[in-house]
Structure formats: structure tokens, C-alpha cells
Amino acid sequence: MGQKQQVRGAVIPAGRLGELLADMMTGRPAYRHLAGAVRTLILDGQIAVDARLPAERELAPALALSRTTISAAYELLRKSGYARSRRGSGTWTALPEGALPAEESEPDAAPLRPPGGAALLPPPESVVDLATAALSMPQDVLALDLAEAALRLPHRARTPGYHLYGLPELRSAVAARYTARGLPTDREQILITAGAQQALSLTVSLLCGPGDRVLVESPSYPNALDAIRRAHLRPVPVPVTEDGWDGEVLTSALRQSVPRLAYLIPAFHNPTGSLMPPDQCAEVLCATRRPGTWLVVDETLADMALDTGPPPPFAAYGAGGGADHVISVGSLSKCYWGGLRVGWLRASPRLVAELAELRATVDVSGSVLDQLLALSLLDRGDGWLADRVDQVRRRRQALVTALEHHLPCRRPVFLRGRYVT
Missing domain, CATH: 3.40.640.10 (Type I PLP-dependent aspartate aminotransferase-like (Major domain))
Structure with a gap:
């Protein structure tokens, strides 16, 4: 969607990360807001898990911040489970331990929370797993x-x-x-x-x-x-x-x-x-x-x-x-x-x-x-395929309508050849 450039395992250029963070750095202390903005980008899917973050010396000038601020933000990300570092290899994005997809969670599990943070996911019975966009088997089959x-x-x-x-x-x-x-x-x-x-x-x-x-x-x-x-x-x-x-x-x-x-x-x-x-x-x-x-x-x-x-x-x-x-x-x-x-x-x-x-x-x-x-x-020919395409078309329209209704103030999302705001 939109202009997300997600390559899992890739190195995120400092300039690209700076562009993503440009409108999100609005408060103080700066290191906390930087860590929170990076965390939001990870959860939003704009930064992939297991992607390598820019080195502190590269990101500092891109954001016009000191290396001390970048270092403190990375440390906060590590403590909350959204980053991991390896000496000599850099810092990589991550998810807090235990943040599993719904189907891998225990049926009676409590909401998943990062250390000291808000719930990542509601209880599994109410989870809609957006990691998989797939169809169920047609009934007539x-x-x-x-x-x-x-x-x-x-x-x-x-x-x-x-x-x-x-x-x-x-x-x-x-x-x-x-x-x-x-x-x-x-x-x-x-x-x-x-x-x-x-x-x-x-x-x-x-x-x-x-x-x-x-x-x-x-x-x-x-x-x-x-x-x-x-x-x-x-x-x-x-x-x-x-x-x-x-x-x-x-x-x-x-x-x-x-x-x-x-x-x-x-x-x-x-x-x-x-x-x-x-x-x-x-x-x-x-x-x-x-x-x-x-x-x-x-x-x-x-x-x-x-x-x-x-x-x-x-x-x-x-x-x-x-x-x-x-x-x-x-x-x-x-x-x-x-x-x-x-x-x-x-x-x-x-x-x-x-x-x-x-x-x-x-x-x-x-x-x-x-x-x-x-x-x-x-x-059977393409008759069954026409029914499936029509079903997906209706579901897409339902998604667009829901986004327009529930997220009117969020950043625009690119769907159906246009931006939904």
C-alpha cells in the first residue's frame, strides 16, 4: 500500500528512514518520540521485521539530531523488544518476544504486551490476522x-x-x-x-x-x-x-x-x-x-x-x-x-x-x-473464477468503506488506484 518499501532483512538507508520519520518527530524528549515513531513504523508494516537500521552516525545528520539522542532511542527500542543488536553487526528491527500470530497463540492467552507497554494484540478469539490475506474454500466445492x-x-x-x-x-x-x-x-x-x-x-x-x-x-x-x-x-x-x-x-x-x-x-x-x-x-x-x-x-x-x-x-x-x-x-x-x-x-x-x-x-x-x-x-472453465473475483471485489469495497469511516484522519492509503483518506 502507498509507498511502503518493505524488504525483510534489507538495510534501511538513513535518508529513507528520515523521510518516514519526518512528520512523526513532534515532541520531547526527542529520543522517546524517535523510538515511538520507529516502533509505529514497524507495527504499521512500513519497516519490516529483521531489517537493519541505519548506523547512529548516519541517522543523526539525516534527522538533525545528536548521536546521543539516536543511541538513547535505539537503547529504548532494544529494551522494549523492538530492536536487537549484535556487536559489530548493527541494530535490527524486531518484535517483542511472544508477539505471535493469532493461530500460534494459546486459546486463553492474555493480550500480548511488550515490557512496560500497551497491548500489542487483543485476545486471539477477537484477532483479525492481517498477515494473511487469503480466501476460504467455496461452499459449492x-x-x-x-x-x-x-x-x-x-x-x-x-x-x-x-x-x-x-x-x-x-x-x-x-x-x-x-x-x-x-x-x-x-x-x-x-x-x-x-x-x-x-x-x-x-x-x-x-x-x-x-x-x-x-x-x-x-x-x-x-x-x-x-x-x-x-x-x-x-x-x-x-x-x-x-x-x-x-x-x-x-x-x-x-x-x-x-x-x-x-x-x-x-x-x-x-x-x-x-x-x-x-x-x-x-x-x-x-x-x-x-x-x-x-x-x-x-x-x-x-x-x-x-x-x-x-x-x-x-x-x-x-x-x-x-x-x-x-x-x-x-x-x-x-x-x-x-x-x-x-x-x-x-x-x-x-x-x-x-x-x-x-x-x-x-x-x-x-x-x-x-x-x-x-x-x-x-x-469447469472460468465460471468459478468469475465468482471468486466478484467475491474479492465486494470484500475490497467493504474494506475501502470501513477505512473511510473508521480512519478518516489517518494518513492516506492507496487502494483501487486512488488514495483513501
Whole structure:
């Protein structure tokens, strides 16, 4: 939302933190108000947990404060649990011990409080967990798609049940969807995975080695960034705002860093919701193909087109110049249900075979029942998807209305292509 630039684990530049704090430093003593402002930014999500704060000598001139004031504020943050320091490594943002998501808390737990502070969370039974924006299972699935999957299961039950590449008929159905959306695809180009996250992890493991540069957006999907860091890769962040991508910055970063791989979410970007224009998609395809950079395109949200029609697959923009370096990642989890662990990737048949070989070392097959359920959904066409999009559209409107009613005096929030004040 807005202009939040959240990269978990990144270093926060002193100038950027100074901009965020500019309108919040209004009282005395200054060190207490500075600590309180940083704490607010952490809880508001504008500063990520595990992000490294600027060094005291860098932040002091940016805020026109003394190093003694900065040092006292950092100490107060450490005492209250919102920062931790390691000698020689700097100061990192944190949350007070015990501040768990609602589902991890004990049912009868008291409100969570930092030492000497106000409650962080109300009792779990009244918590709305804003860390997860996901849909529940549609009710008609129990009557329709699960029944259809059950009818198909006896035939599959007579087989060993191991399908390294995924069920052949599901691979064909996914390939047919790509073809219908303007990107001709064969079954051999599809690998079914246990969600989009597994598809990304497999791709990173196969194509990258420790120390390789990976271009990522800032902000971006936190779990994807975690997978990249845990593979000991070096993220090269490029900014994304509510106005989208700066084409010059993006192509310049590709040219200067020559990353081994780029991970992008062009439709619709998580979390800003931006949609990359067609001409920019074509430019990115050329800019990544030229130096031999692999391009992983996360399209798990591409079907959730709330204000426009669903865009073509990203790789379709390279039809004239080729897009063999593109790995397209998709899933039913975002637009359908997170409990259905069915995702896929689209790539060249040779790369799919190599990824399947790597997958065999950790997971020889996905759930057959989940794949049969996914097949039933895809066989129904896009009717179920239209219902889901309409449901999300109504919920978004309810959120916008609630924000306008309950937070009329807060800073504006960017929703639906406009600021809500």
C-alpha cells in the first residue's frame, strides 16, 4: 500500500528512514518520540521485521539530531523488544518476544504486551490476522468438485500413485489454459508442484549458486525473498510503487548487476497491485534475454483481475523474439484456496525435465487427490473464477468503506488506484 518499501532483512538507508520519520518527530524528549515513531513504523508494516537500521552516525545528520539522542532511542527500542543488536553487526528491527500470530497463540492467552507497554494484540478469539490475506474454500466445492474428484479417484487408486511431473491430464489442462490465453503450450512444458513456492524454490536451486545475484522487486512477496536468501543468493532490489515500475531503473539494474536470475510479479504485483504495461513487459523480456538472465515470472495473482480483464501470460509478449529464458509460475492457492497445494511452472521441456529430476530428491509426487480436485476446477472453465473475483471485489469495497469511516484522519492509503483518506 502507498509507498511502503518493505524488504525483510534489507538495510534501511538513513535518508529513507528520515523521510518516514519526518512528520512523526513532534515532541520531547526527542529520543522517546524517535523510538515511538520507529516502533509505529514497524507495527504499521512500513519497516519490516529483521531489517537493519541505519548506523547512529548516519541517522543523526539525516534527522538533525545528536548521536546521543539516536543511541538513547535505539537503547529504548532494544529494551522494549523492538530492536536487537549484535556487536559489530548493527541494530535490527524486531518484535517483542511472544508477539505471535493469532493461530500460534494459546486459546486463553492474555493480550500480548511488550515490557512496560500497551497491548500489542487483543485476545486471539477477537484477532483479525492481517498477515494473511487469503480466501476460504467455496461452499459449492464440497458438493461439486470434491464429488467429481472422488469419482476419478478409483481409477487412479489402481496405480502406484507416483507422478513426478504431475497427473498427465492436469498438465494438459494447465497447458490448455496457457494456450487459450495466447501462449501456445504443450503438456511437456508443464511441471505440477506442491504450490508456487515449491516451483520457485526448485527453480532457484537448479539455476543459481551461492553468491549469485538475483534481481527482486522492493517490496515483494516475503516468502519468495526468504527462499532467495536461504539459497545464499544476493538480492538486487528495484523499487515498485503505486505507479508501478520505473523502466529505466529496472533496465539499468539488469545492465549493471547482470543478475543470474530475476524474480518479478508483473500481474498483479504483491503487495502494490500494479499491473506491468505490455510495452514494459516486452522491454523486460529483451533486457533479461540479452545478458542471459533467467526470468521467473510469478503469475499466481494474474487471474485476480478486479478492475481489468486478465492479462496475457507474460511470456506471450516475447513471441516474436523468443521467451525460452522465462519460467512462468502459477497456482490455484491465491485465487481458489490456500489449502489446495497445487501449483505449476511453465518452461522449456528440457528445463522441466531437469527440474523434475531435482524435485525427485525432495518430493517424488504431489497429492493425487489434490490434483484431481484441481483438474475438476479447471474442467469447469472460468465460471468459478468469475465468482471468486466478484467475491474479492465486494470484500475490497467493504474494506475501502470501513477505512473511510473508521480512519478518516489517518494518513492516506492507496487502494483501487486512488488514495483513501
